[in-house]
Amino acid sequence: MMGGTALMAWSVALPLIGAVLSLLVGRAGVRLVAGVASVATLIASSLVAWEVSTQGVLRQQLGGWGAPLGIEWRADGLAALMLLTIAVVGPLISVHALDHLGDREDREFLPLWLFIWCALNALVLSADAFNLYVTLELTTLGAVSLIVVRRDLPGLDAGLRYLLFALPGSLCYLLGIAFLYGAYATLDVGMLAQRVQSGPVTWVAAGLVTVGLCLKTPLFPLHVWLPPTYTGAPTPVTALLSALISKGSFYVLLRLWLEVFAPVLDAEVGQLLGLLGAVAVLWGSVLALSQTQLKRVVAYSSVAQIGYMFLVFPMATSGARAGVIYLVVSHAAAKASMFVAVGNIHQAVGITELGGVQGLAYRMPFTFLAMALGGISLIGIPPSGGFIAKWLLLNESIGTQQWWWALVLLGGSLLAAAYVFRILRGSFLPLPPGVTVRSIPLGNELAPLALALIALLLGLVPWFPLDLLAVGASR
Amino acid sequence: MMNTWLPLSVLLSSLLPGLIIFLLAEEQRRTRTVLNLLAAVTKLLLTAVMAWGVFQGRQYETRLPFFPKADLVLRADSFSLLFITLSAVLWFVTTIYAVGYLEGTDHRSRFFGFFSLCVASTMGIALAGNLLTFFLFYEMLTLSTYPLVIHRGTPEALRAGNVYLRYTLSGATLLLAGVVLLYSLTGSVEFTERGALGAVASHRTELVVAFVLLIAGLGVKTALVPLHGWLPVAMVAPAPVSALLHAVAVVKAGAFGITRIIYDVYGVYLVHDLGVMQPLAIVAAITILYGSVRALQQGDLKKRLAYSTVSQVAYIVLGVSLFGTVSTIGGLVHLVHQGVMKITLFFCAGNFAEELHVHRVSELRGVGRRMPLTTGAFTIAALGMIGIPPIAGFISKWYLGIGALEAHQPWMVVVLLTSSLLNAGYFLPIVYSAWFQAPREEWKPSTRGWEIGLLLLLPTVATAVLSLAAGLFAGAELSPLGWTRLITEREFRP
Amino acid sequence: MNPWAVYALSGVAMFSVGLVGLFSHQHVVKRILASNIAGSGVLIVLVALARRAPSGVPDPVPHALVLTGIVVSVSSTALGVALARRMARLRADAARASEPPPGSGGEGP
Amino acid sequence: MDVLLDGVLALCLPLLAWLVLRTESLSQAVVLFVAFGLLSALGWARLEAPDIALVESAVGTGLTGALLMHTLSWTEETPPDIRARGRRRPWALLAVAASTLMLGWAVLALPADSPGLGPLVEARREESGVKHPVTAVLLNFRGYDTLLEIAVLLVAALGARAVNPRSERPTPDAGDDPLTGELFRMMMPALLLVAGYLVWVGDHGPGGAFQAGAILAGGGVVALLTMRMGPPRLSSWQVRWALLTGPMLFIGVAVAPLFTGRRLLELPRPYAGTLIFVVELALTVTIAMVLLMFFPGTRPPRAGAEGEP
């Protein structure tokens, strides 16, 4: 009864139903309803991934109408892998968030998280440009509402700053889509790919879409909102933001760029994006090195890691695509575990400076292990997903004779090693005197560890995700 | 094939106990020690079985899926077995030593956990069947040794850790660049006898660049001259760490890697043809001399041993980079001999520090009376290092000398001789002052029966005997020399 | 210059004014106004495109898109305004907390 | 003749936008913004988009304008910094001109007469069970967009409400103010009538859930400002049910075909029309409730300085 296409529908409908019901149920049963909805969505997502890996690309025409008129879904390997990542990383962070935020705030956190989950699943599956706009907007508003869940001044400032940078991003994207619709009379990404020719409309539309999504991802020159937002927001929300929500807009950019714009635009534009990515890597790493607050270091490292992701555009081959998606997935797991671990430290010791890590290895071994494994994946040292991504991207950069991207990758990972070990170094020192350690619930400690183990697992068993990614790869 | 699981089981025999030890609480001393020794014994047995199998000519290979077009391969050939036997034996001895040495300190679960991970990665390096697997375990070695270097948690330990990381990570980056360059050329680099790059021999410039990158990356761990800075600094680590890791596992991994690159990746003819053998030999020679000279100036005993390691490991690189079977035998056999002798020296240094709190060479005056056995072991190993027969060191230097002549490099012999003189220069005064000079003030007698705890004494004596035996029974089939002759005859016909 | 192009150009102009305004002003409410103006600009371009149909009956799809667009921009504006109001309130309380409040109004949760 | 009207309207829209952003004082900016909204509603009418004109004037200008004015009373008037005004002007003008030129170049390069998806919608309109093409597209052809958009509304309501603490929602006291009481008594029945008409007319003319919801919300705001009704609180179950019946019904209708092997949101042909009408009715209440939730109710008397501008 549950055909592949029906499962796709359920993977979007279930979190939406969960969110609405958890709002309806009110204070009493929020956690129960949210829990059931999460488990159901996890199952649906993994079944979709299984169907895609066995039967290849799945398509669904919503409402039974054809492509140009109605909205179509397309689940290829890339979408299936993203579905899995969201379904695994998201709930782990939300489990941590339940204890981290007070009980009052977790009633607002769960419905909002389920809405965001529905939006991300919808975004990953949708093959309609305007529908992508609506999902992006739903993710952004959900993220803003999450950032301000604590109602304190830094949270509000972070939320407003994020909103006022994400809004113009969505509007630029919408104007780009409007031009594309104006020129080619269709909103379906697949049909756009066939109809798009080089011309002023396409260049301007591509420019607008790229600028818009670079504002939201954020790429280097437009990233000014990231550090204050990531530090102002409560830590589990920052984990969600950095691991999943910022990946949504990058996913849209990647899909539009590789399938629609790449064949039409000349290579220089790709090189420009690659260059911006390289500068982002340098800028993010150098600033991460100079921070004293733990959370800001990890926030700036996000700027650097996003810089890596933009290296895919100059070398638009299927290998680079697999590499960058692998980076997205392993960065989601690793960065989420780092942020959640930082949250644990802040909760247990109350120190936000780098010194807070001192003696961490003795009093919170799981959190330390999570940060270590997460850090290793960020740097790209072997037993981690980060390494596989770095390996694939390096192979592609030398394969396409663009060896300067290899320099960026290698230099970047050295810088990453600098700031990751700067964090981890302190944990071997003995416990500083006079620091009282509040014991934090086990659930809180296991969440980052589970995320870090995912990043490790991605490093040990890369053939499964890579086979899944190969399904429906365009070129 | 039945024996596809053997290489994997050797690897797991130290990986699994390591992970379990991590979870053990600090007080479970007994279970931890039993687990450690059990793991060491099983590894010895498995290695013996594999050695016997390889001796009969059987092939052991575990192939695990990793990338769509590149697998994780663990293959036990004769050359990898040389390194595995060395590591297995010395790890067994050092575990006993470490249990004794770390009596009463804290965080031992963490120490032994990383210690076993470290040996597991060394096993992985030895068993690696292709360049990718080799690189994976090479990096894991760095990760598992870093916590050991900074185990004491003191600020100097952290500074040493920084230096260590700075060197090894940049080295790893160079290595990665080389490996990726080769992979993009050939698609998959399997270790095959007489080199796997025959097909792409035409891309000369890329090959030379890749070779330089690979050797530079491996050179960091081999502590070749410009890249050796981390070794003396890392001596701040506890004695068992500096003994097993910086005398055997880490340093030899680099040398082993260089040998693999030259013989199994490029093939000795291609390397010779590319003309990179000569510069490598020159770098090795410079390292030999530089290491010995700096060792002379060191007042601290462990620093002196560290610099002597720098120069001794360069012997291996020298032997391997000379174009000839005899010098290759010399280089490879020195891999084993130097390991055994150097570990004895480090054990003795550890004993002196632990028992008499003696760190500087000048304080060693008259220590022979107080700790005769340890000093005896020290003397045997020191003489072996200098190259005095019948101890193992002599044999490798002998073969190296003849190999140098055979490869028409007479100036290499001069280097070998001067270095032996320098070795004498920094070892003999210690031996002399230990035995023949009266101590400044009387050593307080040892409280218990033996001069030092049995757990510390036995390993020292055992390794000294081993280095002596390796020298005396060199002619036998299964001795290190015999085994190296088997390797060269089977795999490295130039 | 047929009529739809005139409106499209004015929509594009409004979009640019809104976008530049958003990035050049500091005051939060001003920036929210600017984002609203930019939103209207985009929507006018969309509807202007719908107006090109030669048959006189405008193309309904952009109309539906714009309806959705308006609702989305209203909800984001409302959220922005709510945040701005709350921040102003908190800042006012903080300022008042620094000098003794004569008799303060309702405090936070 | 109408070219002149279009030309003037198209010209003064961006000019008015520029004015809105250039004025220092906030209240002036908001008033100009409301004027700008009304003008753009006129623009929608000229572009033959009655639905949008309705929504724009009701929601885009009416409610947002009221919300902004309401917020103004809370945020202090920031003193105008003259120095910044001079510095910013030329740079901003240049940027606007540049981006308008670039985008204008793309607009002019667009094909002048492509009908877009109009004819396709026309061909399949009667299959959708609704006669008015815009409603057909909105609720059937691209019903999935609307489903997500309702989620957007709910999220925004959640966010705005979460930030608006309970203590600042004044309790409704009827008070004896004849003026507002009278206004309330007269306006409410008319508003309800108009809203009902708009939902019904959505089937074959410009109208529908959004327009009706906006009108209802307008009535609600009047009630709110005249203290007749306290702002809706999520803690009371009536508000929750009113808010969530719409989305639940819509999701139910969307998911039902999955059980019979059909695709998501595939409304059965014969009674698609009635289904859409029922869903629109429920959505109207939801939209009205959400738009009301954005209003925090009148600001409590500010302690200390009275009579803020």
Add this chain to the structure above:
Amino acid sequence: MSPLDFLSAAFLFGGGAFCLAGTVGVLRFPDVYCRLHALTKVDNLGLGLVVVGLALQSGSWATALKLLLVWFFVLISSAFTCQLIARAALRGRGAAPWGGRREP
């Protein structure tokens, strides 16, 4: 141009004139209360005339009725708004009505 068109044109012109007068009043009058007069009374009348003019042209009683309905609603709401603004100005800000003297 049938007599009906002449009549509606006349109405429209009248309406336009009144609106113009109202706007000039808003700009020229000295204080808030006078401006309210101009705004509410004159503009509403102008709107009424315009509505009648349009109703004559609309051709169908239904649209004519709707147009009148529009005018009716505007009348109600402007009456109330004018009152509210005046009250707010008087009580809230205490703006004194203009005493008829000409400022220097």
